[in-house]
Amino acid sequence: MSHSDDVPGRARVGDTDELTAYYDRLGEHDAGALWTVANDIEPWYPQPKSVPVHWSYERLRPLVLESLDLVKADDAGRRVVMLVNPGRKDVSAAVGMLYTGLQIMGPGESMTAHRHQAAALRFVVEGQGAWTVVDGQKLAVGPGDFAITPNWTWHEHGNEGTDAPVIWQDGLDIPLVNAHDAGFYEVHPALHQEPGKIVNSSLLTHGAGTLRPYGFDDGWTKPYSPLLAYPWERSYAALLDAAKATEGSPYDGVMLEYSNPLTGGSVMPTMGAHLQLLRAGEATRAHRHTGSVVYNVAKGRGHSVIAGRRFDWKQGDIFCVPSWAWHEHANDDTGDDAVLFSFNDFPVMRSLAFWREESHPDNDGHQPAA
Ligand code: 1HN
Numbered sequence: 001m002s003h004s005d006d007v008p009g010r011a012r013v014g015d016t017d018e019l020t021a022y023y024d025r026l027g028e029h030d031a032g033a034l035w036t037v038a039n040d041i042e043p044w045y046p047q048p049k050s051v052p053v054h055w056s057y058e059r060l061r062p063l064v065l066e067s068l069d070l071v072k073a074d075d076a077g078r079r080v081v082m083l084v085n086p087g088r089k090d091v092s093a094a095v096g097m098l099y100t101g102l103q104i105m106g107p108g109e110s111m112t113a114h115r116h117q118a119a120a121l122r123f124v125v126e127g128q129g130a131w132t133v134v135d136g137q138k139l140a141v142g143p144g145d146f147a148i149t150p151n152w153t154w155h156e157h158g159n160e161g162t163d164a165p166v167i168w169q170d171g172l173d174i175p176l177v178n179a180h181d182a183g184f185y186e187v188h189p190a191l192h193q194e195p196g197k198i199v200n201s202s203l204l205t206h207g208a209g210t211l212r213p214y215g216f217d218d219g220w221t222k223p224y225s226p227l228l229a230y231p232w233e234r235s236y237a238a239l240l241d242a243a244k245a246t247e248g249s250p251y252d253g254v255m256l257e258y259s260n261p262l263t264g265g266s267v268m269p270t271m272g273a274h275l276q277l278l279r280a281g282e283a284t285r286a287h288r289h290t291g292s293v294v295y296n297v298a299k300g301r302g303h304s305v306i307a308g309r310r311f312d313w314k315q316g317d318i319f320c321v322p323s324w325a326w327h328e329h330a331n332d333d334t335g336d337d338a339v340l341f342s343f344n345d346f347p348v349m350r351s352l353a354f355w356r357e358e359s360h361p362d363n364d365g366h367q368p369a370a
Contacts, residue, residue, distance in 0.1 A: 129161025144232025
């Protein structure tokens with residue numbers, strides 16, 4: 001496929017005085033000539049404004065901790081240091097149409113309940129004692145746990161630990177919602193929900209994986225997972241089990257998707273999430289696909305090559321892969337595994353029939369050395 005625009009079938013009209021005057025007259029009627037923008041608005045292949053970014057946890061953590069004394073959590077709504085892609089400051093996105101940030105809650109802190117059109121998810125980075133109440137269900141979460149706040153569900157959080165702050169990563173589809181002019185927001189009329197007595201009830205009911213509730217989940221017609229929190233221990237154990245039986249994917253290593261246990265589909269309609277294991281010393285091959293991904297290094301150290309640039313990472317670090325960017329990952333520890341948590345907009349890509357994927361054709365499946 002040619003990527004030059006000077007080919008039959010592509011817009012290639014040069015400017016003349018007559019045409020420029022014509023464009024001006026169209027402009028006066030809030031109209032324009034398609035051929036002046038056609039090649040920009042219909043690129044040969046995706047042209048993301050987002051660039052690959054690596055956020056070092058070691059460098060950000062002191063700044064996140066600093067915010068504890070600077071603002072009260074409830075005054076701020078949520079006390080979050082957001083991670084902003086230099087190419088997407090206009091929409092406060094970390095990559096593509098995905099937002100992410102690091103939220104910190106001091107010991108004993110709690111926040112009021114609200115709900116919004118955007119869907120949210122959390123990945124706990126450090127600290128004991130965090131809880132969140134989602135749609136009246138109290139979830140206790142610790143490091144490595146993954147939890148969801150589907151769109152329009154009431155939610156409020158806190159830290160009942162006594163000595164240390166909790167830091168978790170938030171992921172939301174805010175830029176996507178705003179791109180569609182579909183945002184709504186509500187503060188809970190009573191400021192707090194009345195949680196049911198049983199903590200983690202969705203995990204007790206739906207957390208058995210292949211064993212599904214029989215005869216008592218018939219009412220579940222909601223478009224998101226009835227399981228609201230996925231504990232680290234089980235998820236990591238599942239990865240280790242899978243690694244005993246499979247080589248995994250040449251592009252992703254051993255990767256598992258957090259799924260809706262009733263459908264096998266993504267946890268929410270707009271965002272999916274994965275946990276992937278890179279064995280000691282393992283290096284994946286490069287591929288690219290439509291859809292954006294935000295990673296959090298859950299364990300270990302290594303590097304990724306994204307759009308030809310190398311990023312070295314270790315536990316707690318966050319990095320992103322823009323749509324259609326070549327990417328490959330390597331575990332640089334030859335004695336221990338590395339684990340990457342990630343969330344993505346793949347459900348959007350798939351449901352709109354935008355999904356495309358291809359493997360890197362050259363250099364034995366690797367990008368040219370960065
Ligand atoms: C939100 O509701 C939370 O509930 C965190 O913890 C970050 C960013 C934008 C909009 C809503 C939360 C958010 C958010």
